[in-house]
Amino acid sequence: MPEKSLIEKAKRVLIGNFQKKGFTIPSKNLYPFQWKWDSGFIAIGFAHFDIEKAKKEIYSLLDAQWENGFIPHIVFHTKNDSYFPGAEFHKSSLNSKSPKHIDTSGITQPPVLGFVLEKLYDIADNKKEILKFIKSQINKVYKNHQYFYSKRDINNEGLVYIYHNWESGTDNSPVWDNIWKTMNPPRYKFERKDTTHVDSSQRPTNREYDHYIDIIELAKKFNYDDNKIAKHSPFLVQDPLFNSILIRSNECLIRLYKILGGNEEKIKYLKSKNEKSLININKKLYNSSMGAYLHFDLRNGKKIPLICSSSFSPLFCGAPDLEMAQKLKSTLMEKFGKHDYYLCSSFDPEGKQHDQKKYWRGPVWINLNWILYHGLRRYQFEETAKRVKNDSLELVDTLGFYEYFNPSKKTSKESNKGYGGENFSWTAALTIDFLSRK
Ligand code: DGY
Numbered sequence: 001m002p003e004k005s006l007i008e009k010a011k012r013v014l015i016g017n018f019q020k021k022g023f024t025i026p027s028k029n030l031y032p033f034q035w036k037w038d039s040g041f042i043a044i045g046f047a048h049f050d051i052e053k054a055k056k057e058i059y060s061l062l063d064a065q066w067e068n069g070f071i072p073h074i075v076f077h078t079k080n081d082s083y084f085p086g087a088e089f090h091k092s093s094l095n096s097k098s099p100k101h102i103d104t105s106g107i108t109q110p111p112v113l114g115f116v117l118e119k120l121y122d123i124a125d126n127k128k129e130i131l132k133f134i135k136s137q138i139n140k141v142y143k144n145h146q147y148f149y150s151k152r153d154i155n156n157e158g159l160v161y162i163y164h165n166w167e168s169g170t171d172n173s174p175v176w177d178n179i180w181k182t183m184n185p186p187r188y189k190f191e192r193k194d195t196t197h198v199d200s201s202q203r204p205t206n207r208e209y210d211h212y213i214d215i216i217e218l219a220k221k222f223n224y225d226d227n228k229i230a231k232h233s234p235f236l237v238q239d240p241l242f243n244s245i246l247i248r249s250n251e252c253l254i255r256l257y258k259i260l261g262g263n264e265e266k267i268k269y270l271k272s273k274n275e276k277s278l279i280n281i282n283k284k285l286y287n288s289s290m291g292a293y294l295h296f297d298l299r300n301g302k303k304i305p306l307i308c309s310s311s312f313s314p315l316f317c318g319a320p321d322l323e324m325a326q327k328l329k330s331t332l333m334e335k336f337g338k339h340d341y342y343l344c345s346s347f348d349p350e351g352k353q354h355d356q357k358k359y360w361r362g363p364v365w366i367n368l369n370w371i372l373y374h375g376l377r378r379y380q381f382e383e384t385a386k387r388v389k390n391d392s393l394e395l396v397d398t399l400g401f402y403e404y405f406n407p408s409k410k411t412s413k414e415s416n417k418g419y420g421g422e423n424f425s426w427t428a429a430l431t432i433d434f435l436s437r438k
Helices: 003-017 036-047 051-062 113-123 127-151 174-181 206-221 226-232 240-260 264-285 309-317 322-336 366-378 382-399 409-415 425-434
Strands: 074-076 295-297 302-304
Touching: 003 036, 003 382, 003 425, 036 051, 036 113, 036 366, 036 425, 051 113, 051 127, 113 127, 113 240, 127 226, 127 240, 127 264, 174 295, 206 226, 240 264, 240 309, 264 295, 264 309, 309 322, 309 366, 322 382, 366 382, 366 425, 382 409, 382 425
Parallel strands: none
Antiparallel strands: 295 302
């Protein structure tokens, strides 16, 4: 399909998912509210053709920020019973710092807003106008980074923890499987809604949901108090993707503050935190014999020796030196980049738990590809970056704006379909960005 008509189709997806209240749903029925990292990617897509909607997206998300700087992973702007677990389950009002005017979840998602704000600056034609907007929002994002470093970096290593798999964004990755074995949640009674919209073979199992629900029940028991969660959650992980995004966002906030002028103290704070983060992401999460960054299970005190698409995300924040970066690229190409596979599978195609169909256990995701593309370009790995971009566009062009895709070229062609939600916002938004010159 010519690039222009693919862009037009993508725009229609975004416009179709935009809601009157000034935010965009990821996908009809399956995800009917505002999700944090989705919104960041969505804003990048809108910025190419409707900067006002891009601003609204960020504004409506930050409007739900908690007093302590926390930004929730879901904002329940409207009522809708097509999703579980909804506002009544998450009960953000249990925490006195949650907003009074709106319900949210009490878990977060990767801190994309720093790099998103910079991306909006790069894309916008009217720099003066966009700077005005950035000036009005940037301190909220800064406060969010302060929250992470003060509440979620319990060993003062510059590496923040996540306490729930949904915070990682890579929801049911095999990376968590051994953590589930340390838990024995009850069989909760709940009504799954996701499997009424999407074939259950593409979604997590009910037993996996028991674990997800159990951690939230524990957090609720502590009224979402960070110190208590850090002490008691069976799930406490330092995730390379989450931390790479934080580092990249630190870097972008520093650059934006410099453009805005003043803000010396904030720049100093971000620089000192970032230095430590960069040192320790390499020291603690990099594994040279595997040629990959790994997750660290803080609760059980050990690295999780599994490779997934998040393992390459430190390229995005410039953490690896050139030799490490070369090694990452070799691991990527040897394991994930075989000619009959699209880049980049969400989990090691040679791994036992790899599943081509199931949510984050193997399929290709366009947002991870976008992160990988920019990471590879940062190290001038132009050929590999081009392959990631072309694979992404081929999938979208031939199959549609799905949430995720089968990594096997043969299976994708035979089934002629993608997986999960259709007309998925970030797939459309990042297609626009991939095809745009800026
Ligand atoms: C879901 O429901 O699968 C979401 O990704 C978690 O927020």
